[in-house]
Amino acid sequence: MTTPHSKAFLRRAGQLLATASVAAAALAFAHAASAQTLTIESWRNDDADVWNTKIIPAFNKKHPDIKVQFKADPPTEYNAALNARLAGGTAGDLITCRPFDASLDLFKKGNLVSVNDVKGIENFSDVAKSAWSTDDGKTTFCMPMASVIHGFVYNKEIFDELKLTPPKTVAEFHAVLDKIKADGKYTPIAMGTADQWEAATMGFQNIGVNYWKGEEGRKALIEGKQKFTDPAYVDVFKELASWTPYMGDGYKSQKYPDTQNLFTLGRAAIYPAGSWDVPIFRKQADFEFDAFAPPVVKDGDKCYISDHTDIAIGINAKSKNMEAAKTFLSWVASPEFADIYANELPGFFPLSKAKVDVKDPVAAKFVGWRGTCESSIRNSYQILSRGTPNLENELWNVSAQVMNGSMKPEEAAKKAEDGLASWYEPHKK
Amino acid sequence: MTDLTASRIQSADAVPARSRFPIHIAVFLAPALAIYTLFSIYPLIDTIRLSLYAGDETGARSFVGLENFRTLLSDPNWSGQFWNAFRNNLIFFLIHMVVQNGIGLGLAMLLSLPRLTGGSVYRTLIFLPTMLSVVIIGFIWQLILNPLWGIAPSLLKAVGLGSFFGPWLGQESTALLTVSLISVWQFVGIPMMLIYAALLNIPDDLLDAATVDGAGPFSVFWFVRLPLILPTLGVVSILTFVANFNAFDLIYAIKGALAGPNFSTDILGTFFYRTFFGFQLQVGSPTMGAAVATAMLIIILVGVLIYLFGVQRRLQRHTF
Secondary structure: OOOHHHHHHHHHHHHHHHHHHHHHHHHHHHHHHOOOEEEEEEOOHHHHHHHHHHHHHHHHHHOOOOEEEEEEOOHHHHHHHHHHHHHHOOOOOEEEEOOOHHHHHHHHOOOEOOOOOOOOHHHEOHHHHHOOEOOOOOOEOOEEEEEEEEEEEEEHHHHHHOOOOOOOEHHHHHHHHHHHHHHOOOEEEOOOOOOOHHHHHHHHHHHHHHHHOHHHHHHHHHHOOOOOOOHHHHHHHHHHHHHHHHEOOOHHHOOHHHHHHHHHOOOEEEEEEEOOHHHHHHHHOOOOEEEEOOOEOOOOOOOEEEEEEEEEEEEEOOOOOHHHHHHHHHHHOOHHHHHHHHHHOOOOEEOEOOOOOOOOHHHHHHHHHHHHOEEEOOOOOOOOOOOOOOHHHHHHHHHHHHHHOOOOHHHHHHHHHHHHHOOOHHHOO | OHHHHHHHHHHHHOOOHHHHOOHHHHHHHHHHHHHHHHHHHHHHHHHHHHOOEEEOOOOOEEEOOOHHHHHHHHOHHHHHHHHHHHHHHHHHHHHHHHHHHHHHHHHHHHHOOOOOOOHHHHHHHHHHHHHOOHHHHHHHHHHHOOOOOOHHHHHHHHOOOHHHOOOHHHOOOOHHHHHHHHHHHHHOHHHHHHHHHHHHHOOHHHHHHHHHOOOOHHHHHHHHHHHHHHHHHHHHHHHHHHHHHOOOHHHHHHHOOOOOOOOOOOOHHHHHHHHHHEEOOEEOOHHHHHHHHHHHHHHHHHHHHHHHHHHHHHOOOOOO
């Protein structure tokens, strides 16, 4: 049995084992030596570069003794992966927080600590903190980082060619769309319904704030004073349905990357956008582009924008480096971080009260609307998506269906309202 | 023979009665049994256990008996989704049974033609997609069928059928069928290989005898070959059934976890994923997810049992 071959194999296995144990010991040593290493859990794998080459080095200039490691999962897998790691006790020290219930859930399960006592939290307004605070607003568990703003990005060259001006009202918006369609060379609206969230986020939430009057409508919806079957909400669905003749061929199976490409290749004129698209377009589009705010219903109406609190950072309750983590969070709250973040990732706008100079002109335009219009967040995010059926999922579904023509605006409104009323007390009346 | 040896050893060495237990059987079974128990049986049982609990918002779990299943089957918010996923899964399975296994059988017959040149080339080409990652398959087909830059619309236009093209992956009426056919395209190699192997096993003298007796090619297929490969067709069917009711990856890769439009491509796998891991603002519920997983287990178990007792017992394996 003990052939020369198997002897050699045994010897090799022995060597391998020895190497492995040395490596393990070295790793253990390295671990002990750098007890001050913070690991960040995030879904922003697109931003890994900016974190590694800009944000973390800037932090290390002030705090050279704390090492920071940025570890990102793809956005769609983040929640599942993070929960698994938290349950297994292997999650990083710092946890990037999704807005509202996903993070509130983590806090209630004891995975996040309160950041009320972390220096720098006073730099944020109550609205900025609302996405990461308990329902009574007393405890905040993540340090707010950035929000995203909705609007429309347009291809300036096409607009110049067809002598169009950015629309201010819905009527003007449709006039512009008609002209682009009549010209026939370009797709008027770049948007698809295959991913569903485009219809809900870039469609429904983007333009909706002007119909339900931002925070006023959002709060009324939570209190049960307004319903999705009210004219304001049905009108949003009606407006979405009216976009479909202007959308590209086969928009029903057009996905988000298709939509982005359609616009950056110069084949579409108007792109219902999230401000996070700006850095991507900056890289890919070789034409000039600009942005206009969601059109108001009537001329002279007050304008509203969806300025959605999107990303924050909290501390893993099981972290062994609590002090270092708090130091990092305080730095995140500083104007220095806000400035780096806003300019390295134009389209993510800092939430702190510090005045930040956004250098990208289109991103600056988005953030400039904060001065002229009133900010609000997406109406399905706070409290209303807690039950079954989940309101956010329902809105994705019905918005996509309205745009696919398989559901009437009134039916969509009724479905969203019925779903909500089936579990949410204030809507049961 | 073994009895003889055993008794001889016993009488010669007078070994104590205890060690007559066939230890070698236990030794040989142990590795497989240990691994199978650790990675398959234990998680299965623990899933069933978990499905009998419910968690509150602090993460504490309490025993609730069959409450999760009652919710799953009687609360319209849950049962609607569950039965929709089940129905879609059944359609998904039936399409595979008819199209995938039908084409697989046809291809196997063609491959076993005696005077076929380049048989191994076809075999390899047809089997190739099976070995590709589902993510790649999903990506390739989304590109092919893409209404903006796919080759499907231009190909159809080239042959004058442009008006037949539609955004098939995005329409409620066609999405499930399209996804099923993509999956069929990927996996058609497996039934083909299994059936091909079974066809090769049929001795030539049986076919020759049938031909001498005056049977045409059709009769040879229908009365000689088909009965002889029935056991393999049975195995192929049950493999298709189990694989389809466990399917998840292709739909997730193409349509995402919300399996749109309007849940028309939602199958039990994606429904389970949403329930267990959560989705966007929907917070995942491990206990409810375990209940869905257990329901899936029961569905698959019932299907397999029907096959075992209703079908396999009647099949006779022919030995030559």
